[in-house]
Amino acid sequence: MDTIPSLNTLRSIKTTKNIGETFEGFKKGDDLDQPLSPMARLFHEPGSNVYIIGIMGLKTKIRPNVFKENLVHTFLKNRRFSSLQVMDKETGSMKWIPTHVNIDDHVIVPKLDPNINSPDKFVEDFISNLSRSHIDNIKPLWDLHILDIKTSEAEGTCVFRFHHSLGDGVSLMNLLLACTRKVSDPEALPTLPGNNKLGVAKVASLWSTLGVIWNSFLALLMFVWTALFLEDTRTPMKGSKGVEHRARRFVVRSVSLDDIKMVKRAMNVSLNDVVLGITQAGFYRYLQGRYSNENADIPDNMRFRATFFFNLRPTTRIDDFTDTDSVGTWGNKIGYSLLPFKICFKKDPLDYVVDANTTMKHRKASLEPLFTYLFTKLLMILFGIKVVGKVNHKVFFNTTLWFSNVPGPQEEITFFGHKVAYIAPSCYGQPNALMIHVVSYMDKVTFIISADEETIPDPHKLCNDLEESLRDIKASAQNRIVK
Incomplete structure (x- = not known):
């Protein structure tokens, strides 16, 4: 290529x-x-x-x-x-x-x-x-x-x-x-779900405060180890050297928001937990197919991590786009967490959601996104842009993928008078073979795949696997409700 x-x-x-x-x-x-x-x-x-x-x-x-x-x-x-x-x-x-x-x-x-x-x-x-x-x-x-x-x-x-x-x-x-x-009010801006800062732990006692500090310290230690030597297991989804210089394939697939909400209610978890559970199940399905084609088995206990991005701004409201000096509006104010994915077979598809919920609870009891943001700025002050650029590249390359989600409008919108069917943000130039971006809009949740085709030659198959995983998880949740 x-x-x-x-x-x-x-x-x-x-x-x-x-x-x-x-x-x-x-x-x-x-x-x-x-x-x-x-x-x-x-x-x-x-x-x-x-x-x-x-x-x-x-x-x-x-x-x-x-x-x-x-x-x-x-x-x-x-x-x-x-x-x-x-x-x-x-x-x-x-x-x-x-x-x-x-x-x-x-x-x-x-x-x-x-x-x-x-x-x-x-x-x-x-x-x-x-x-x-x-x-x-x-x-x-x-x-x-x-x-x-x-x-x-x-x-x-x-x-x-x-x-x-x-x-x-x-x-x-x-x-x-x-x-x-x-569309319903041509003079009104759309509304976004949620209004809280993401990635910042809430603490209620001395013990929980100490727990947050300890979790944050361990996360920062993992960040340093990853920058130095700790690399994910080599799998058919792990990019090779120079992946950031290769062309990407962007594939968009939308699923029902109501289906995800139904699983959310049945499991008493967040929408984000369900999305992560679907993603883990889809990855297992996809890797199973890739390893089967090579007459091999999926490795046990593989290290498979996502760089999971968090918004560090105070709110998710829509601000005045003309004001570049508005506090919290512009610039790059994002932190990230190194999120482990469990890629293995689950007899009950809902267990993927349970695993995602457990992982996210641990991450929420941590200041990891804020720590990584501040640590990056500290490195920049002490050692300069060149060193931080190399550290960031090593961390991103040593993980398997980027993962991000952004809440979209809850109602139908127009853009300069044109009705919008879907919104699909993504990236290229990152040192990973894969990025999954998830955005909600009206009654849909859209998965956007950004894939290096040399590593992932069949991104449409990955989308199919994500969709099939949602069907399995939804069916299992419906059975649980009936029982």
């Missing part, structure tokens, strides 16, 4: 100190240079140079001119989307430099044959080809590709691409949702 070009190809751009002489419209003499935050700068390091993809299926024909007009009044009001990221050759530091944006340079509308064979595969191939490239740093690091072709799920597809230095998945999802409105 062809490899994508190196994503770490930022080159220096000549600018002047007098911004007024360089960018028309700024007051002469203004010093508008703003340094990139250390976390944003980190995403330009090899192995951490990640792009976020936002796939949005629409129920109506796309009007590109409407998109362009609205993007000028939304995205471009945010300085991150109207500034260059300029590297200083001497210091290696980077700054946001305001620039004039030609919206046509960022909104790409390829001419497509409406009678093309297999539109679904064409759209999938198009998005996969995007992961072979990067955005040239002579313009702000985002773009939008409008595919005006009908698929089985939508009348047209929009593919947003953002460099991760612009913000994390939560802030970028916030940006997109701030451009949407409820």
Whole structure:
């Protein structure tokens, strides 16, 4: 398979100190240079140079001119989307430099044959080809590709691409949702489920406080060991060296939210526990098939971990997308936990959910996401960006996958007046062969697979296995209710 070009190809751009002489419209003499935050700068390091993809299926024909007009009044009001990221050759530091944006340079509308064979595969191939490239740093690091072709799920597809230095998945999802409105109330923003900080333990006594501190210390120790030497078991889902430079395949599969809620009620667990249980069951089913094809057995007691991302912001409400200085709104404010998956046969499919619930209870009694975030910042202060980039790469490569979920709108929405059929965020450029991203929207939960095809040549099979696992878990839960 062809490899994508190196994503770490930022080159220096000549600018002047007098911004007024360089960018028309700024007051002469203004010093508008703003340094990139250390976390944003980190995403330009090899192995951490990640792009976020936002796939949005629409129920109506796309009007590109409407998109362009609205993007000028939304995205471009945010300085991150109207500034260059300029590297200083001497210091290696980077700054946001305001620039004039030609919206046509960022909104790409390829001419497509409406009678093309297999539109679904064409759209999938198009998005996969995007992961072979990067955005040239002579313009702000985002773009939008409008595919005006009908698929089985939508009348047209929009593919947003953002460099991760612009913000994390939560802030970028916030940006997109701030451009949407409820179908039932065209003046109202959508609502998101939940309003609490994720990944922060709640303690009620001295004993529980000590337990949280101990769990957090052990988690941080595991983080250090993983950065030094502790690698997951080599399986058909574990990526090889250089995986971050290879193209990805993005596959989207939606399941019923009501089915997941039914299991949640039957087991008295969280929706997230059910989703993790489905994922573990699906992984076992998939690996069983891969090992059977090789006439081998699944290894016992394999080490199989996910880098599980947590939002560290105070709330999940939709904020003003134009305010890049709003506390907690922008930037990369995410921590992560190294989440062990138990890949083994369970006679009762509900036991996968039980295992997920037990694992998550342990993680919730810990400050691991906050500790990893603060520890990364401390390493950055002590040793610099280059060292942290290498540490992050080693941790991510030594685990098997990335896992993330983001709550989506609870009601049907429009995006710039177009009804939305589905929302599917994902990433490429990460040093893992697999990422599972889960997002809820209306009555659906969507699994988005980002897979290195050299490692996982059949991501549709993995989606089928996830769907079959939900059916088995749902059937077992129904039997429990009847009894």
